[in-house]
Amino acid sequence: MAYQNSPTIVSETPGTKHYCTCGxxxxxxxxxxxxxxxxxxxxxxxxxxxxxxxxxICDCGHTGKSPFCDGTHSTL
Ligand code: FES
Structure with missing residues (x-):
């Protein structure tokens, strides 16, 4: 899988989003x-x-508050 060890930062606008969880x-x-x-x-x-x-947005696949980064990537 292509997970990264850092979140993806985006400037979001209102609406329904579908965030990748597979990497x-x-x-x-x-x-x-x-x-x-x-x-x-x-x-x-x-x-x-x-x-x-x-x-x-989490891109390590280990966050505890999906879809957002909770810092878990820094402990891996
Ligand atoms: S491409 Fe990763 S969840 Fe759809």
């Missing part, structure tokens, strides 16, 4: 359907963004 998307932090094509057994995390703000 294989070419459009991180968003799902691009790779989880299905590669049979990862994972599925995207749907999240409703209600206001524009910068967020850190």
């Amino acid at each position: 294989e998307s070419a459009n991180k932090p968003y799902c691009d359907g790779s989880h299905s094509r590669l049979n990862t057994g994972k599925s995207p995390k749907m999240y409703e963004v209600t206001d524009s703000r910068r967020v850190a």
Whole structure:
């Protein structure tokens, strides 16, 4: 899998988002359907963004508060 050891920082706008949890998307932090094509057994995390703000999306796959980074990557 293509997980990274740091979050992806994005400036979000309101709307429904589908964040990659498999690590294989070419459009991180968003799902691009790779989880299905590669049979990862994972599925995207749907999240409703209600206001524009910068967020850190987990890309190590170990966060305890998906889809957001909780710092776990720094302990791995
Ligand atoms: S591409 Fe990773 S969850 Fe869809």
